[in-house]
Amino acid sequence: MTQPVLEAENVVKELGKGAGKVIALKGVNLSLVKGELTLLMGPSGSGKTTLLSILGCILTPTSGDVRVEGESTAGKSPEQLAELRRKHIGFIFQSYNLFPTLSALENVRIALDVIGRKGYQAAQRAEEVLRDVGLGNRLRNYPSNLSGGEQQRVAVARAIAASPSVVLADEPTAALDSENGHAVMALLSRIAKEQNRSVLAVTHDPRTLGYADRVVRIEDGLIVGEERRPQGLDAPEIADLTKRRKVNG
Amino acid sequence: MILTLAFRNLFHDRIRLAVTLVGILFSIVLVAIQLGMYLGSSRMITSMIERSNSDLWITAFGAKSFEEGGILLSTRERHQALATPGVKAVIPLVVAFAEWRKPEGGSTRVVLVGTDAEDGALEPWSLVSGTWQDIKSPDAISADDTYFRELGINGIGDTAQIAMGRVKVKALTHRIRSFTQSPYVFTTLSRARSLLGAESDKATFYLVQLEPGADAEAVRLELLNRLEGAEVLTKNEFEDRSLRQWLFRTGAGLALIGGALLGILVGTVIVAQTLYSSTKDHLNEFATLRALGSSSGYIYKVILAQAGLSAVIGYILGILISLGILYISRNTPLPLVMTPGLAGALFGLTLFMSAVSAISAIIKVTRIDPATVFNR
Numbered sequence: 001m002t003q004p005v006l007e008a009e010n011v012v013k014e015l016g017k018g019a020g021k022v023i024a025l026k027g028v029n030l031s032l033v034k035g036e037l038t039l040l041m042g043p044s045g046s047g048k049t050t051l052l053s054i055l056g057c058i059l060t061p062t063s064g065d066v067r068v069e070g071e072s073t074a075g076k077s078p079e080q081l082a083e084l085r086r087k088h089i090g091f092i093f094q095s096y097n098l099f100p101t102l103s104a105l106e107n108v109r110i111a112l113d114v115i116g117r118k119g120y121q122a123a124q125r126a127e128e129v130l131r132d133v134g135l136g137n138r139l140r141n142y143p144s145n146l147s148g149g150e151q152q153r154v155a156v157a158r159a160i161a162a163s164p165s166v167v168l169a170d171e172p173t174a175a176l177d178s179e180n181g182h183a184v185m186a187l188l189s190r191i192a193k194e195q196n197r198s199v200l201a202v203t204h205d206p207r208t209l210g211y212a213d214r215v216v217r218i219e220d221g222l223i224v225g226e227e228r229r230p231q232g233l234d235a236p237e238i239a240d241l242t243k244r245r246k247v248n249g
Numbered sequence: 250m251i252l253t254l255a256f257r258n259l260f261h262d263r264i265r266l267a268v269t270l271v272g273i274l275f276s277i278v279l280v281a282i283q284l285g286m287y288l289g290s291s292r293m294i295t296s297m298i299e300r301s302n303s304d305l306w307i308t309a310f311g312a313k314s315f316e317e318g319g320i321l322l323s324t325r326e327r328h329q330a331l332a333t334p335g336v337k338a339v340i341p342l343v344v345a346f347a348e349w350r351k352p353e354g355g356s357t358r359v360v361l362v363g364t365d366a367e368d369g370a371l372e373p374w375s376l377v378s379g380t381w382q383d384i385k386s387p388d389a390i391s392a393d394d395t396y397f398r399e400l401g402i403n404g405i406g407d408t409a410q411i412a413m414g415r416v417k418v419k420a421l422t423h424r425i426r427s428f429t430q431s432p433y434v435f436t437t438l439s440r441a442r443s444l445l446g447a448e449s450d451k452a453t454f455y456l457v458q459l460e461p462g463a464d465a466e467a468v469r470l471e472l473l474n475r476l477e478g479a480e481v482l483t484k485n486e487f488e489d490r491s492l493r494q495w496l497f498r499t500g501a502g503l504a505l506i507g508g509a510l511l512g513i514l515v516g517t518v519i520v521a522q523t524l525y526s527s528t529k530d531h532l533n534e535f536a537t538l539r540a541l542g543s544s545s546g547y548i549y550k551v552i553l554a555q556a557g558l559s560a561v562i563g564y565i566l567g568i569l570i571s572l573g574i575l576y577i578s579r580n581t582p583l584p585l586v587m588t589p590g591l592a593g594a595l596f597g598l599t600l601f602m603s604a605v606s607a608i609s610a611i612i613k614v615t616r617i618d619p620a621t622v623f624n625r
């Protein structure tokens with residue numbers, strides 16, 4: 001059996017205090033393995049982003065445990081959590097979160113700089129991943145000169161530059177048109193398969209279903225369902241299947 | 250990448266950069282002027298003592314400064330000093346404020362310095378016209394060419410009256426400034442006594458030269474034992490006393506130092522404000538960095554690099570403007586002084602000021618919640 005790279009065990013997260021306290025996660029169990037693209041889907045306010053933040057070691061659970069490559073995050077300081085992120089996790093954000101004052105190449109290089117990879121080799125690696133995501137001709141362009149799809153591909157390149165075992169994506173297609181959304185999902189799927197990484201994407205975009213190896217559904221802070229991708233179906237067919245399932249209840 | 254990001258953040262908003270640089274520049278120029286005035290004043294106050302060829306100064310008890318020593322010492326003290334082991338020579342000097350009556354009417358105050366240059370203790374330097382031999386001629390004095398207007402003269406050959414007698418300008422010095430703004434006028438020892446109406450055996454100071462190898466401190470203590478009503482000071486002690494008198498007892502030094510501190514404070518506040526606002530604008534980027542796994546130290550370095558870059562650019566501009574002001578001030582009554590040490594200290598101060606300014610920005614960044622990256 002494949003060893004999970006990221007595991008959440010009975011994770012509870014309370015947000016706020018007193019009368020305003022909300023239980024965002026009510027005991028979530030989830031394992032991610034390498035080579036899979038997992039989609040985390042659910043309605044607004046279901047706890048998707050909170051779970052993503054906890055899995056990404058950005059937030060800490062109120063109770064329960066998260067293990068990254070077998071290492072528990074319990075009791076770790078913010079600096080130790082940052083170190084775990086540096087070593088094992090790459091992030092892709094809905095709004096790309098690129099540095100507007102840095103070129104595409106520099107945006108990727110800074111992710112390498114953060115983990116201590118500097119100089120010529122870092123520049124080479126940044127160029128390599130940008131070429132890999134199809135931006136070899138846009139290396140010196142600033143985010144303002146890139147389309148939304150291109151910006152998200154820079155963000156993908158930044159997330160994988162340091163070769164993390166897990167890539168977490170928050171609504172990666174939400175700000176993109178259909179064509180670019182498909183391109184980014186195809187890219188994430190390829191990253192999971194060809195580079196043997198675990199990719200988890202939070203989404204409520206049905207267009208993304210076709211690229212998933214696994215779909216996890218969350219509602220009111222609980223995992224309510226999980227399904228494996230039917231082999232041999234292409235993306236539109238899966239989207240259609242999902243629609244039919246919804247209709248049938 | 251830290252420097253690249255800091256540089257880009259800084260130059261991304263040119264208006265804010267300009268405000269930051271103006272803050273640093275203002276601070277540097279203000280501090281440079283204040284400290285330049287302080288150094289210039291210090292040099293003026295101590296120049297006569299510094300230029301003297303002496304190991305010890307004998308002054309009347311309580312003498313406040315070079316200009317305010319009184320004419321109280323007599324040959325008795327001189328002979329007692331000469332009889333002290335280790336003393337090679339004891340050279341009298343007469344120094345006093347005196348009234349200078351201008352040839353065209355009106356008067357001003359000068360500091361009359363009576364010395365015998367042959368004794369080798371103190372002589373007018375920077376002579377640009379005339380010689381010591383000219384100053385020895387009847388009624389002769391030397392005046393400084395930067396004080397012509399104050400003295401009401403135009404150059405060599407002009408006459409005036411000092412206290413009780415007529416004098417003739419026979420030599421000119423150049424840029425021997427006086428902190429008191431009363432120009433220094435050199436003449437012979439006997440003529441100074443005569444002009445001031447002092448007795449022929451009186452002196453303001455005795456400049457003591459020691460035998461080679463003599464222990465200055467031992468001689469000083471022995472002189473103190475032998476001389477009643479007199480003080481024996483090293484050059485440094487007398488310089489310090491003169492500085493205390495003119496810079497601190499008059500409050501002038503405190504005003505200069507206060508001005509410099511104000512400059513530092515204003516500069517720090519302006520830089521802190523702009524750096525804080527820049528950090529606030531880039532908070533999402535810092536949160537992204539944090540989410541990507543950067544340590545707090547990495548982010549602090551970016552902010553400090555921004556502060557450091559502002560400091561270097563602001564310093565270069567500030568020091569250039571300060572040097573321009575220094576150049577303009579060279580012919581004024583209070584020329585500013587810039588030394589390599591002061592320039593270095595100003596650079597250190599600029600870096601320190603910028604680092605202090607970064608504290609508020611760093612505190613802001615410390616409170617970043619990386620989870621905000623998901624809320625945009």
